[in-house]
Amino acid sequence: MLRDLLVLTALVGSALGHGKVTIPTPRAPGTAAQAACGAGAYKVLTSDLWGPIENAAAKVDSGYNATACHLYFCKGYQFDDNKSNVYTYTPGQTVTFHVSIEARHTGYANVSVVDLAARTTIGKPLYNWPVYTNNSLGPPDWPADETDFSITLPDVGTKCQKAGACAIQWYWYAYSNKQTYESCVDFVTP
Ligand SMILES: *[C@@H]1O[C@H](CO)[C@@H](O)[C@H](O)[C@H]1NC(C)=O
Ligand SMILES: *[C@@H]1O[C@H](CO)[C@@H](O)[C@H](O)[C@H]1NC(C)=O
Ligand SMILES: *[C@@H]1O[C@H](CO)[C@@H](O)[C@H](O)[C@H]1NC(C)=O
Numbered sequence: 001m002l003r004d005l006l007v008l009t010a011l012v013g014s015a016l017g018h019g020k021v022t023i024p025t026p027r028a029p030g031t032a033a034q035a036a037c038g039a040g041a042y043k044v045l046t047s048d049l050w051g052p053i054e055n056a057a058a059k060v061d062s063g064y065n066a067t068a069c070h071l072y073f074c075k076g077y078q079f080d081d082n083k084s085n086v087y088t089y090t091p092g093q094t095v096t097f098h099v100s101i102e103a104r105h106t107g108y109a110n111v112s113v114v115d116l117a118a119r120t121t122i123g124k125p126l127y128n129w130p131v132y133t134n135n136s137l138g139p140p141d142w143p144a145d146e147t148d149f150s151i152t153l154p155d156v157g158t159k160c161q162k163a164g165a166c167a168i169q170w171y172w173y174a175y176s177n178k179q180t181y182e183s184c185v186d187f188v189t190p
């Protein structure tokens, strides 16, 4: 019984939860994120790739460069770390996504094309969930499109022709836990 209690405490303590995009392969943290975000935040960013941004924000130290690291945009991850991982998508193309959700927390979510320099969205959301991962629902009632869905790349004009200009960002705010999750997929248009 004590053991059960310890296991339970461990689970609650680590606030298991969280999620991230796994398909397409999203941007990941590396040495550029370490330099930009500082050792404290970087340690959290890398220790749990599924974890909420708030956990990293809580560990920001004097090494955090606010000009270079934007924790609430692409999770602070840097383009320089994954320059070799840029997808080419043609407007009108369907792109299949898979999100790995480790634990469900009720919130809302959306997917948008983002301008990486301006840190703004381009156009309308490509997918929008007014309610996302409602944690009152049992597995049989989990909407399949919360983890498997596809988007159609809109016409983005000439905005996304250079690597590092645009990404597709999946954004989830779990208001039940006050936790934010983001994954970015870097892409260019031909
Ligand atoms: C992205 O960068 C990280 C950190 O350098 C590395 O571990 C990972 O393999 C890279 N992934 C891809 C797909 O380039
Ligand atoms: C912070 O980042 C900016 C933008 O990359 C860079 O120009 C600046 O030198 C950095 N500051 C420090 C203290 O490293
Ligand atoms: C995505 O959802 C968040 C939270 O509701 C919101 O702040 C953001 O503006 C939304 N993005 C778009 C493109 O609607």
Ligand SMILES: *[C@@H]1O[C@H](CO)[C@@H](O)[C@H](O)[C@H]1NC(C)=O
Pocket (backbone or CB within 6 Å): 106, 131, 134, 135, 136, 137
């Ligand atoms: C979550 O699901 C429960 C059970 O179906 C429902 O009562 C509740 O309204 C849902 N929450 C939201 C935010 O839709």
Ligand SMILES: [Cu+2]
Pocket (backbone or CB within 6 Å): 015, 016, 017, 018, 019, 052, 103, 105, 177, 179
């Ligand atoms: Cu969580």
